Amino acid sequence: MKILVPVKRVVDYNVKVRVKSDGSGVELANVKMSMNPFDEIAVEEALRLKEAGKATEVIAVSIGPAQASETLRTALAMGADRGILVKVDGVVEPLAVAKILKGVVGEEAPGLVILGKQAIDDDCNQTGQMLAALLGWPQGTFASKVVVEDGGVAVTREIDGGLQTVKLNGPAIVTTDLRLNEPRYASLPNIMKAKKKPIAEKTPADYGVDVAPRLTVLSTAEPAGRKAGVKVGSVAELVAKLKDEAGVI
């Protein structure tokens, strides 16, 4: 079984993101970029399945600018076997990504696609679900445990009330939550090997996908600054404030 892992190049999670002065988006010039942390978890899970003998090949795919090949190299350095770069400059919305991925799935015929549940840049949390719908495949989202069994996969999902386990048949879509695993550090030998692993270059046209945005961004703004807190004198006062002012109890 092949596993396909889409990886997105995003602003590094340590960077304090700033909104551009004209409100058209966030500042990306000279900002450190790295692999979306949820995608790292996805790569790790795929690698573990391969190491456990449940998968034969791990293919990383990234949709983005030329520099997204660095993100692919990171996946290859972790241990993925090869990469596919679908080159697109500018914004690619989840639906376009899902359509491209559908095309990749058509070519590669993986048994499993493991995606991050969301990317930390726009937090859409849509691509995995859209891809499942486009393919007509079962989906197990927000996975905190993935067990590949005969002819399917059992996915334990993190839901509001606790955990839910679903059994998916045949080729399926999994999206990762934070607690699924702890991604490995790429070892030095693997970083060097990654250089020699192939990355195929594609374009959206190869999959017949039009990536033109369907959405319009009206404005981007910094969140309002936090207001100073107040010190309460007693528990009774706290309860009263929570009731009357905050209205949360």
Place this chain on the structure above:
Amino acid sequence: MQVYTPPLRDMRFVLHELHGSAELSTLKGLEEVTPDLIDAVLEEAGKFVTEVLAPLNQSGDLEGCTYENGVVRTPKGFKEAYKAFCEGGWNGIACDPQYGGQGLPASLNKLVEEMLCSGNLAFGICPGLTHGAYEALKNHASQELKDRFLPKMVDGVWSGSMCLTEPQCGTDLGLVRTKAEPQADGSYKVTGNKIFISAGEHDMAENIIHLVLARMPDAPKGIKGISLFLVPKFLPREDGSVGPRNGVTCTGIEHKMGIHGSSTCQMSFDEATGWLVGEPHKGMRAMFSMMNSERLSVGTQGLGLGEAAYQAAVVYAKERLQGRSLTGAKHPDKPADPIIVHPDVRRTLMTMRAYNEGCRALAGWVARALDLMEHADDPQERQRAEDFTALMTPIVKALFTDLGFEATSMGMQVYGGHGYIRDHGMEQYVRDARIAMIYEGTNGVQALDLVGRKLPAHMGRYLRSFFHPVLNYMDAKLDDENLGPLITPLSKAFGALQLATAHIAEKGLKDPEEAGAAATQYLRLFGMVALGYMWVRMAEVAHEKRVSNPDDAAFYEAKIATARFFMEKLLPDVAALWGSIKAGKASMMALDEAMF
């Protein structure tokens, strides 16, 4: 607060933009080392240091190593971190692939080392010593010893130590008393006491390979009668597994000022089995392979801590509100301005910054020479690179550790009283930095090496490997519109260096005490000129890139401003140094011993 972030942008600047990393992949054996690989390695090393090693820095300092019945325990988390470090292949980053290393160039390794030192110096000492021991064995041991020991030392399963110092013998290794008796099977029985042995005993590796200086029964007196021996903690079996315990034990560890996470061991050798490395009585030669590599690494320790202290100081200087800007409140909405508005705080931060970035650039130049020495095709080029490394080794060791210590002290100063207390971790940097001026040959001894050995060597040939490129560069750039204002102070400082060099050559020849009296200040003077040269070169690159890469203009503007700060505010020290050197030894040596 210890807030270290690997300065990847500046590291890439030094490696790619200043020293031109493209050249590396044209060297034999380094074909794979392309800029994208370099970046990937730096990135991952930075991640490992920040996520795994740096979090253990303060806890390791607080807990320290502990000793009980011959067993040394490293602080909590060190063992696991060491395992992860070795599994990641970092231990053998610059070692020969023939022994399982990654074969990456010094130009890259020095930057990774710097990150290690910034993140957790005490942790880095053990792998550093293993690498030094690796160098000595690789260059001097028999093939059989190499095959038996190097692969496990490269992958870190076995670590290394260097056992030189004895109670009566520190700087003066001619006083070594440890004995080595030849045995019928070609091995030796080593007996004696060593002190201050870093990583002589610990719980991170399966075996510890000691390189021990000792004397054979028929040895000539003094330094010409010292041989080098490999003495393992456990004698390896034929199949490579560890066998019986050898006659070497740790009898205690020192309580000391800093690097608490690194054990400093008293070692007792009692008829321990060892093997000769290199030729009989030529142990110092073999040891020097180890020491040269270690001296450059110890220089990096100074730089690493200076960088960590600088970053912490910047964060604090932007947060701490005290006093008002002398030109009127900058933040009237706050009870006071952040201290970064004060000129004196700026002076402190800029000094740290100018030293750190200057040293990083100089380290990059020396590292490139190390790579050329090893990989260049042209024998002349290899020779030049070797001359240059020989000349710069004592400078890098002493200058970087002096400036590193000064920088950590400045970092503490920016924190005021909050730097002196333990919580913020600033006093740890000061304590950790202090040892680097002492071990691997005290900085005073480095200065003697520079004036006594390196200057006169081959009629000044080593010196030319530095003087010629600097002179040529100044000639070429004198009329450069951007660089002219920087070239003037550089050529003034260079003039002082030439005068001081001639002074030492002339006076020192007649009276070696004159050379000894000038040595430390001469090394500093030399080092400052070398940093000055690096700063002008950096400014040159920054002027070009500011135009060709406007997205990154702020980075280049800061380079240009810092270059100017170095040339205007720090380099003038050179005049005072020359003044003092010129005055000679007379007042230094005037007092009779009894008058002290």
